[in-house]
Amino acid sequence: MKHSIATVSLSGTLPEKLKAIAAAGFDGVEIFENDLLYFDGSPKEVRDMCHDLNLEIMLFQPFRDFEGGPRDRLQRNLERAERKFDLMQELGTDKILVCSSVVPNVICDDAVIADDLHQLAELAAKRDIMIGYEALAWGKHVFSYKHAWQLVKTINHAHLGIILDSFHTMSILDDLSELENIPGEKIVFVQLADAPYLKMDVMEWSRHFRNFPGQGDFGLASFLAPILASGYQGPLSLEVFNDGFRAAPTTLTAADARKSLRYLEEITLNRMAAHVPPIAPTQPLFSPPPAAEYKGVEFLEFAVDEASGERLGKVLEQFSFTKTGQHKSKAVTLYQQGDINLILNAEPDSFAHAFFVAHGPSLCATAFAIGEASSALERATQYGCKPFESRVGPKERHIPAVRAPDGSLQYFVDAGDGKRSIYHADFELQPTVNTLLKNIDHFAIGLPAETMDNWVLHFRTVFGFVTEHEWTLPDPYGLMKSRVVRSTNNTVRIPLNISENRNTAIARSVSTYKGSGLQHIAFSTQDIFAAVALVRSNGVALLEISENYYDDLLARFSLEEAFVDRLKAHNILYDADQWGGGFLHVYSQPFEERFFFEIVQRMDGYDQYGAVNTPVRLAAQTQHRKKSLE
Ligand SMILES: O=C(O)c1ccc(O)c(O)c1
Ligand SMILES: [Mg+2]
Structure with missing residues (x-):
């Protein structure tokens, strides 16, 4: 399975975007026309840049308001397309996205629209270019994938296929049942975006509030599963218009983007496997160890210095916690009550100390009690987390950990092998008083x-x-x-x-x-x-x-x-x-x-x-x- 992202999804200049996209591990990009317009180099330079970064230009987009326009404009629209085809040749890409017309005076007649698209496909055939037709949710006449597919099917041209974009389908709560009837080879490209459910104008929603799969409310696996079952062999591509992402650090957003596609593959694969009978994807999908079974919060660890540690400890005692343990070799104390474990870490020259210097008294680590810590760590690693290697003293237990987005630690603790043992190894324990x-x-x-x-x-x-x-x-x-x-x-x-x-x-x-x-x-x-x-x-x-x-x-x-x-x-x-x-x-x-x-x-x-x-x-x-x- 190849992975791609539209340049519009990230902040920065075009070269910055491309570098971040390559660094995040994508195979290719959709070049969004505006990014090219604003770039002060030639299309050939963009092509070379992508080549050097090992990125394939998988799609050029969008080509707007082509079909069903005034008849006296058709010729000009075809010439406009020719110019874009020239540009695509310079870029070295052979797929273009044509989105459905939004102009108010569009001719709402499928025969006219089919004829226009047929003429465009004929032109494209001469250049060996593939046209992908996408229904915008706010298209004037064509606004659903079913309608777009109906047209593509009827025109039946080797250089015309459909582009499926999850936003346009999920935002209008469209029926998904026709997706499985679209043959994979007729799907030119698949664009993916999630979004929170919002009650607002769909175009505004699309252009400002899309986010990556896993960040929104759309059930994207139900959209993708029939597409992957159809034999679609192209890439999964993210196309996310989001005001926040336009301002966020480029490399971080690109890394999240890549992670979000892994997530979508995982949940889609699970959905396909759960289908009766199970459906096999026609391309291999990301399949990490399943999420751990969570038993609870094992402990919370505070970064403190000696003075603030004493003050916080006093407050915890007022909450009837017992100071049950002093670490055998470090300035670390344990407070317990019921199944609650709170650790105050004032050890100089430690992770906690660095955290304290940066943030003051704060939560520097969270530990989760789970079924199997090693498998949770493997899952985290496959999702791109770097395991955190802490310094472990003699006889102390090593606990697998990753970093949360803010750099604090998240530990995975095996709940299976005797819940208290992690404390017994490191602390001289006293019994708790209150529960x-x-x-x-x-x-x-x-x-x-x-x-x-x-x-x-x-x-x-x-x-x-x-x-x-x-x-x-x-x-x-x-x-x-x-x-x-x-x-x-x-x-x-x-x-x-x-x-x-x-x-x-x-x-x-x-x-x-x-x-x-x-x-x-x-x-x-x-x-x-x-x-x-x-x-x-x-x-x-x-x-x-x-x-x-x-x-x-x-x-x-x-x-x-x-x-x-x-x-x-x-x-x-x-x-x-x-x-x-x-x-x-x-x-x-x-x-x-x-x-x-x-x-x-x-x-x-x-x-x-x-x-x-x-x-x-x-x-x-x-x-x-x-x-x-x-
Ligand atoms: O907001 C738009 O106009 C727009 C353009 C191209 C797309 O592929 C799309 O999904 C939306
Ligand atoms: Mg789109």
Whole structure:
């Protein structure tokens, strides 16, 4: 299987784009005409550049508004095509994308359109060029792949085929059942793009919000599977118009692009294998070890120095964690409660120390308890992650790890061979005292806004996580957007938060950490009232919630007044879902303006995160911060 990408998908000048595309491991490119127009060298130079980079120019595009135009313009349109064919010869490519006409006065008559396309195919035949006809979702007369295919089939010309672009098909929720009836040799090219579902004009949506497979909401495997079953032998090519990617670092976007095609191949292959009877692809597809089975968050590790480590340790003790271990040879301490393991790493001259120097007290590593760590590492490696080699002391255990998009570490810990053993090897362990807090329910990370897609792809590919739909939530000074990535079995949940405004809590967090960073950790409990009473008696300062919130709770839910009074007395927030599940949660004051803790109790299958209460929390935190500045 060959892989290609349209130059329009990346930021930079044409040479920068081509270099990044080659470095990311693509076999070829679609040259988007504008990139050529803006380039100050000749088409021959572009051809040579691609040749030197070992990139094939797989397609030239787009050729617009050709078919069904005013009759007196047809000749001129054919001449226009000839000029593009000349250009293609200079570039050394033999495929051109012709997209369906969007002009309002197009002749809406299939016979006229078929005749025009036939004439174009005749011209192309003389140059041994292949025309690929693509239906734009906003085409005036032809806007569906079925219509385009109907025309191509009827014209039946050796130099005319169809181009299938996932965006134009998935965006209009088109029926996919005809795809399997298109013979592979009639498919000139396949363009792939994902996108979030948005209710807006489809052209604007297409030109600004496409993203890479795995970053959006389209079920792209259902689009690609019938194409790969058809015997299509051409490349998979990404064509992604995205405002963020136009501004993002070119090499990083190109690397994500390449990764996204691997992901799409993997999920498409799985879909084809699950079909009854199984369908065999006619080209080999990327097939890494399957995603691990996640058992939970094994530990979270904080980069601290001695002083901040002591302060954080004190807070954890207030949350009734026990300092159960001191590392045998390093300045590393372990705090435990229930199944929660938190590590504070103040070791000089370590990965954690470098992280501390760059970001201050922060989360520098996350460990996941999983079925088989070696297979998870192999999967990560095949997806392009470099395994992280840490220095391991004598008798210490080596734990496989990769880097998260922000450079922090993500460890894969075998849950199979005795859960506590990783701590026994490295720490002199004391028993824990309390078990009111049981587990890490979720932990949230604040990200620089432009990095969200990058993180989502990382979790979907390397981890095999799924994503939930995005929430947009008001902060007193702007908006925050939140998207949860989680393991399919819900044992690991990570809300990823961004904000494009300058003074929101997330924006301040990004500036404090100088990058992404931990927002909060939510600990689960079976008895939130007891947990709150205990941590309060230990001196934990909770976030105070306004009276108005509780009045509104009474109005919104049919709750007993006495129960709401109890919530109010404990500063506990409440949510319920439509299936009878309930959610109780409470927040601490932040630790040094960085992160805070949440205690949550899920009841009767509640599966969300209390997002409706996030604006309440953000407002309360802002008020608290202002008061403390007074
Ligand atoms: O937005 C457009 O005009 C446009 C052009 C060429 C394509 O292949 C496409 O999918 C969209
Ligand atoms: Mg396209």
